[in-house]
Amino acid sequence: MPPPAAARQATLRTSNLGLVLRTVCGAGEPVSRADVAVRTGMTRSTASRLADDLVSAGLVDEAERTAGPARGRPATPLLPGARVTALGLQADAGVLAARVVDLRGRVVAERLVEGDWVGSDPASTLGHLGGLAAEVLAGLPRDVRVVGAGLALPGIVDVDRGVLLRAPNLGWSDLSPADLLAGSLPPGLRPALGNEADLAARTVADSAPGRPGAHRDFLYLSGQIGIGGAAVLDGRVMAGSAGWAGEVGHVCVDPAGPACPCGSTGCLERYAGRYAMLAAAGLPPETPPAELAARAAAGEAAARGALDSAAGALGVALAGVLNVLDLPTVVLGGHLAALADRLAPALEEQLARRVLSARWRRPRIEAAGAHPAAGATGAALRTLDEVLRAPELLLPGPVVARAQ
Amino acid sequence: MPPPAAARQATLRTSNLGLVLRTVCGAGEPVSRADVAVRTGMTRSTASRLADDLVSAGLVDEAERTAGPARGRPATPLLPGARVTALGLQADAGVLAARVVDLRGRVVAERLVEGDWVGSDPASTLGHLGGLAAEVLAGLPRDVRVVGAGLALPGIVDVDRGVLLRAPNLGWSDLSPADLLAGSLPPGLRPALGNEADLAARTVADSAPGRPGAHRDFLYLSGQIGIGGAAVLDGRVMAGSAGWAGEVGHVCVDPAGPACPCGSTGCLERYAGRYAMLAAAGLPPETPPAELAARAAAGEAAARGALDSAAGALGVALAGVLNVLDLPTVVLGGHLAALADRLAPALEEQLARRVLSARWRRPRIEAAGAHPAAGATGAALRTLDEVLRAPELLLPGPVVARAQ
DNA sequence: GCCTTTTGTTGCACCGTAGGACTTAACCAG
DNA sequence: CTGGTTAAGTCCTACGGTGCAACAAAAGGC
16 A cells, blocks of 8 residues: 555665554563563664663553562563554444443443434534544543544445545435544544544554454454444454455345445345344344344244344355355354354354355354444554554654655 | 564665665666666665675676767666566466566566366376476576566465365365475475465456556456456455455355355355356357357347346446545456356346445446466465565575574 | 672664755757 | 766765663572
C-alpha cells in the first residue's frame, strides 16, 4: 500500500522502538530490559536505551523492583504504559457503547446502553453515543492520554473516506458518523470507522494490544441481526481490497432458497440470521437467543428445527469459506455465541465432510467469550495497534516534517 | 511468521539493496541510478553505491549508454540481471513443463510435453519431467546462474515439508517429488513445491519478477480437470494458514446437488469442471474446451445448456467468495479461459445481483492470457521474488552465519 | 565480609546513509 | 571551435544508531 521508501538511520530507530514496545506489550508479564534484549536479539545497551525513551514518553511504565528469588541484581519490571489509552465506540441496533482501553488491555472506563435503534435517526442516535463518549472522557483521571478513537458500525464502511455506505439493520446509509459525533468529542479525537465484525474479531486475535489472543488464524462470525464475518490470518484482519470483505451473511447457501433484501437468493442470513431463526422457531423477534437454545434443549420441536436448519446452512456456507481460505477455526460471536453449544456438533460434522483439507486438520467451532460490545473494544485495540506500529509519533522531540 | 528481530545497520543495507533491485525490476524500462534515487527517496550517492554492488553481483546489468534527446550527461541504463534465472517446473495431468525464466521475466529456455498422465506412476512421470529439466539446464549458456527451482503441482501441498499430500487428477498422494527429481537435477537445485493455481496466479499478478501485472487484487480460477483457485491481494497470493487455500472447486453450490468424490455434495466442480461440462454437453472427455465454445456459438443446445449450467454454478460460488474476500476481478485461467467469452456475461450479471458490494463496484470477469503451463512460470517467478526480497544472499563477500 | 551473578549504564568503534562539492559527459549557442 | 548549461555519477565528511566490552549496581550465597 505505502510506496516503497528508503530505509535510513531513523528507520532503524523507529523500527526498533516499535519492536521493544511490542515485546513489552506482547509478553503478558512484566519483563526487564535484559529480557527485551534477549527476546529481540538486541544488545542490552540498545534495548536499554530504547526502553528509556519509551518510559520517558509514558508508553512503557517501570514497576517497583520486587526482589524475586533470583541471584543477581533485581530487574526493573517493564509494563505497557497505563496512561496511554484509546476510545472505542460502537453503534449497533441493540447497543451503544463507549469504552476507554489502555495499552495493557484494561478497560479504564465505559458506558453501555442497550436499546432498539433499528431504523433510528442517525443524528439523534449518534448524538446519544457522543454523549456517552463525553461522559466517559470526562470521568478519566487527569494524567490519562487518549491517543485516538475508533467507531464500530454494523455495515459496509469506506474506511479511508470515513463514510458509512450502508448499515441495513440501523437503516442508515451514506453518512459521515465522525461529523455527527464531532460536537461531543474533543477536536483532535475524530474516530476512525470500522466494520463491527472486523473489529470484534480483534478481541479474539489479541487479548490486549500487541498480545496474541486465543487464536491467530480463524474466521469470526458476528451474529447481530444479520451475520457479519471477518477472516483473520496470522493475527491480521483481512479487510479486502476496499474493506468490504467478510459478508458471510450473504454467501449463497441454496440458489433456490428464499429471496433476500440484498437482491440475491438463499443467503445464509435467511437461515441463520437472528430474525430468521426466531421466526422459524415460532418465537417473536425480540426473544433473546439464549431462550431459543433453552427451548431446543428442552426438546421443543420448532426450536430444534430452526437450529438444525441454521446449522445446515452455516455448514454449507462455512465449508465454502474454509475451502477458499484454509482457516483452522471458526469463532462464533454475537447471538451465535449463545447457540454455539447446540450448533457446534452438527456444524463440525458438516465441515469435516465438506472441507477438502479436513482429513488433515478438522476445522473446529468455538464460541467467543461473552464480551458485550466487542466492536467497541476492537475499535480501541485497532487504534492502540497503530501506536504499537509507530510509537515514535508519540515520542517527544522535534517532529521533522517529511515530504510526502 | 518470522519471529521479530532487531534491525541493525546491516538490515538497512539489506533493505535498501532490495529496494533498489525491486525498483529496477519494477520499472519496466531501463532506469538510471539517478532515477532510482528519485523513486526510492535515497540520495544519489546512496542509490549509486547500492546499484554498484548489485551490478557487480550480476543482479543488475548496465546497458550501453544510448545518447537520448536529453540535455545533460547521458544516463547509464540499468536493467534486471539477465544471467540470474530460476527453473520452473510443472507436472500436470495434461502437460509436463520445464522453463527457465530470468530476472527480466524472459523465458530463457523451455521444454513442454503434452500427454495424459491421469493416474500415472509418480516415479516415472517425475523422471520424465526431470529429464526435460536436465535438457533445459544443459542447453543454457555457461554464464547463466540458476538460483533456485520451483515445482507446480495440481493438488494439496505441504510447502514447508515439501510433500504432495494429494493430487486427485494425477492420482498421486503422500510423496516427496523433490526426492524423485533429485537424480536429474544438480545437487543444489531442490525444487520448492507449490499449488498450481497459486503459482499460475502469479503470472497475472506480476508481468515479470517485481513488476506489477494486469491486476493486483483478483481471484484466479485455474480450470484443469478440477477447478483450483487463488486469491491475490495487493499482489500477494493468500495461501491460507497451512497453504491449502483456494479450493474453489469444492465450494458447495447446491447442497442437494450431485455427490462429489471429495465427500461433499453439489461442489462447483460437478458443474464447471472440465469433464462435468463436457459430459453435460454430450461430448467425450478428451474434447478440447474450445470446441465446446464453438458448438455453443453454433447454437448446439446441449453445449449451451452445459455452459449455462456452469455459469450458474460459477456465479453462485464466486459470489460467495467475493462476498467474503472483496475482490474486484475474477481471472479465468486453464480451460475456463477458452470459455470466458461465453461465460462472462451471465456470470457478471449473477455477480452483480449476488455480491453485496456490487452496487459500489461491479465485479469483472476476465480471461487469462494464453499461457501454456503458467504454473511453471509462476514457480520460477516465486523463486525470483525471493531473490528480490533478499538480494544480499547472492552478493559476494563474507556470509556471516546468523544464529537461528 | 567477600565472591558470584545478573541487571543496567557508559564510552568507543563501526557501519550505512545524508549532504554537498566535485567530476564527467553530453547538448547548445555563438 | 569554444565556452556555457545541464544532468549523471562519484567522492568526502558528518551524523546517527547499533555493537561491543568494560564497568557500576544490587541482590544472594558461602
